[in-house]
Amino acid sequence: MAQLDATAINVALPTIQRDLGIGPGLAQWAVLGYALPLIALTVPSGRWLDGAAARTALVLSISGFGCASILVGLAPDIAWLIAARAVQGTFGAVLLTLISLLATIAVRDEARGRAMSLVLILGSLGGMSGPVLGGLLIEALGWPWIFYLNVPVSVLVIAIGVAQLPPGGRPRLPDRAWALEAGLLGAAAVAVMLALSLAAGEGAGWIVLAVVAVPFMLMWRRLPGSRPVIDLLRAQRVAAPHLALLAEMTAVMAALFVIPFYLQGVAAVLPTQTGLAMLAFPTAMMLTGLAAGILADRWDARRVAQIGTVTVTIGLVLIIPMGTGWGPADLAWRLAVAGAGAGLFAGPNQAMAMTNTPRHLLGTAAATTSLARQLGVALGPALATCVWSFGGYGLQGMRIAVVLAAAMAAASMLALTWYRNPADRPPAASTKGGRRCPNP
Structure with missing residues (x-):
């Protein structure tokens, strides 16, 4: 839900702009109002979760997200809409942090790779399917239903959480x-x-x-409050997966930003064909992600993640030529290679970060990895646009942008090579300053 709402709104912006009678500048704040809390509150949310009971945090965050979704759908004007989106983003920041924490404490250590892979695949699919599902809902029911759809899902998730997680105490307010x-x-x-x-x-x-x-x-x-975060990220075996995640997300998002412009502006491909070609990435990611979790648990998470970074780099290098005669199929199989690598990387890399984190800082680690992911999502398109502009927004600029993406993917590979040094260890486990996370 949290990832889907971050992307589905883009499709709804023209309709929202027309219905509320506003300009494009104000309409963009429907996106920024949600994105800013995701970045600003992720780390504080993780520190709050370090001392909160899992079931209490789940019920509180899901309830707030669902109620805020209703307020967004009911918005009579842009001020209401922006405020409601900010509230929704606030609870979304907690959700995106909480999900990795729950996946960590809900399974045995030997199943962590599979748990992380499954969760991250579903989250990625939510983000990538947002525009498609958003378009269908707008056409059939209207843009508010993008957000109303969260309500029954929220009720279902709360019911599962109450049934599966042990009782928690009263919520500790910030x-x-x-x-x-x-x-x-x-x-x-x-x-x-x-x-x-x-x-x-x-x-x-x-x-x-x-x-x-x-x-x-x-x-x-x-x-x-910054000290636990800084101490955690100073540990090499925790910092390396964070750096790899930031570089890999930046690389992927930069390439995925440029490719639609190439297909429609240079290759003269219809929007429908562009969408189908772009689906090759999440489809391949889903197929390899499930296998990656099994390999991470039974073989070695670092090696699986490294294979993933190598595969992503190869896929992006194959895209660099971007020939003028290419069609959707030429891009689709190359995107599938990069997507397969992303699926091999995501779950094992997250499992590495969480495995090397002391139990009392699991919430903080879940927050910092979520922040690295969100920063990559924001940084990738920005860097691609900047490089593309230097080339006069032409084909050569697009190629340079993909070269930059491939270089970032290679940097993620180097970060995981740095992880190999076993001499460094994360901060020693201690409950001083906060309670341990519950263990169902």
């Missing part, structure tokens, strides 16, 4: 320190996202905005 931490990270996120949105334009004004984020991050670093 304190002032949590609010300060969220505010500083939110301010930095706003500065970075605005800088990325201006990076492809003329001038260097975007650099000033990017620099604005620095003092906010320095102030956050001085907070006591």
Whole structure:
């Protein structure tokens, strides 16, 4: 649900703009209102989850997400819509963090690779199917039903959670320190996202905005709550999967951003054919992702993830030529190669990060991996657009953008090579400063 709502809204923007009588600039805030809390609140949410009971956190976050979805669908004007999307994004940040935590504590260690692969495949499919499902719902029932659909799903998930998870105590509400931490990270996120949105334009004004984020991050670093996050990411066997995830997501999203422009602008392919060609990536990812989880549990998670990064890199290198005579099929099989690699990488890499994290910091690790994923989703298109603009938005610029994507994929491979050093260890497990996560 959380990933689907992040992408389905893009298809609904023209209809929302018309129904609410607003311009494109205001309409874009329906997207930003959801995306900003996802980035700003992910890390604070993870620290909150370190001391929260799993069932309590699940019921609270799902209930809030479902209620916010109703408010979005009922929005009579753009101010209401943006506010409701911000609330929805707030609970979405908790959900995206909570899901990796639940998958970790719900299964035995030897089944963690399969659990992570399944969860991440479904999340990716939710994001990639968002535009397709959104288009169908808008045509049949209207754009509010993109969000109303979350309500029955929320009820179902809450019922399963109540039945499967042990009882938890009363929810521990965030304190002032949590609010300060969220505010500083939110301010930095706003500065970075605005800088990325201006990076492809003329001038260097975007650099000033990017620099604005620095003092906010320095102030956050001085907070006591930042210490567990910093200590966790200093451990090589935890930092390496994070770096690999950030690089791989940036690479994939950069390539997937450019390819539709190539197919429709250079190859003169119809939008329907473009969509079918793009489906090759998630289809291959789903097929290999299930096998990757089994291999990670029975063989070695790092090696499976490395094979995935190599395969993604090969797939992107094959796309670089982008010949003028290519059709949908020429792109589809190359996307399938990259998608197969992404499926081999996602679950095992997440399992590595969670396995090497002390139990009392599992919520924090789930948050930081979610943040790395969201940053890659935002950074990939921004970097691709920036490089593409240097080439005059022509075919050569598209090729350079895919070269950059392939280089980022290769960087993810190097990050997992760095993971091999066993001398470094994550911070020692301790319950000081917070309760351990529950173990169903």
